[in-house]
Amino acid sequence: MSMSSIRFAVCIAPLTLLLSALAFAQTAPMLLPGDATLLQVSAHGETTRAPDLAQISAGVVTQNFDANTAMRANAQRMSAVIAALKQAGVAERDIQTSSINLEPQYKYGPNQRPTITGYQVSNTVNVRLRVLARIGDVLDALVKQGANQINGPTFTLDKPDAAMDEARTDAVKHAQERADLYAAATGLKIRRIVSISESNEDRQPPHPMMMRMAGAMAANETTPVASGENTVGIDLDVVYELGR
Numbered sequence: 001m002s003m004s005s006i007r008f009a010v011c012i013a014p015l016t017l018l019l020s021a022l023a024f025a026q027t028a029p030m031l032l033p034g035d036a037t038l039l040q041v042s043a044h045g046e047t048t049r050a051p052d053l054a055q056i057s058a059g060v061v062t063q064n065f066d067a068n069t070a071m072r073a074n075a076q077r078m079s080a081v082i083a084a085l086k087q088a089g090v091a092e093r094d095i096q097t098s099s100i101n102l103e104p105q106y107k108y109g110p111n112q113r114p115t116i117t118g119y120q121v122s123n124t125v126n127v128r129l130r131v132l133a134r135i136g137d138v139l140d141a142l143v144k145q146g147a148n149q150i151n152g153p154t155f156t157l158d159k160p161d162a163a164m165d166e167a168r169t170d171a172v173k174h175a176q177e178r179a180d181l182y183a184a185a186t187g188l189k190i191r192r193i194v195s196i197s198e199s200n201e202d203r204q205p206p207h208p209m210m211m212r213m214a215g216a217m218a219a220n221e222t223t224p225v226a227s228g229e230n231t232v233g234i235d236l237d238v239v240y241e242l243g244r
Helices: 015-023 067-087 131-143 160-186
Strands: 039-049 053-064 094-109 116-131 147-154 190-203 230-243
Touching: 039 160, 053 067, 053 131, 067 094, 067 116, 067 131, 116 131, 116 147, 131 147, 160 190, 160 230
Parallel strands: none
Antiparallel strands: 039 230, 053 116, 053 147, 094 116, 190 230
């Protein structure tokens, strides 16, 4: 029987075209029967997990007309911020300085050259929090000790391998179901899988930072933080060999 080719939205492509594309990823040419048809199926699989790790960044910004004074003031406040993190039980390995910047501040006027009016120092640390129930307490402690920039939290999984394997299994199941459908619709049979490629994603729900407004919350109330669930997803491209 002569080589056949059929086109569907999921991409059943002529054998010669797909062979030329697959050749770049292989060290030796792939030989297929002359009556083979290749079917490429894209499938998505996912699973959900409650996150067990949160990442935030906390920073201190100080200004002064003297650069050295601005640096010293920033160092003092950042030392208090790091001490507060350790006091809250955050391990040293989970605290990492991400940037320290010293920048002049300028005054601009019409027909005048910019003049330096002072200096701004920013110091930022990235923090991993492993006890999610205490995130609100940690954020409040950071602000109390001088942090005036906070970004996050970003929720994730500390060890995502099991969740990713579950998503892979789900994606393979969907790919196989779709391939069976197209094979049956065209009167062909699935002979084998030619190739599988994947990409993954870790999605978390929106997590806007709920910052405290003066007088809006009771003095002993903690900043509320909801961790929700993360969706771990895998996208697969699977190429099947079909035939009679």
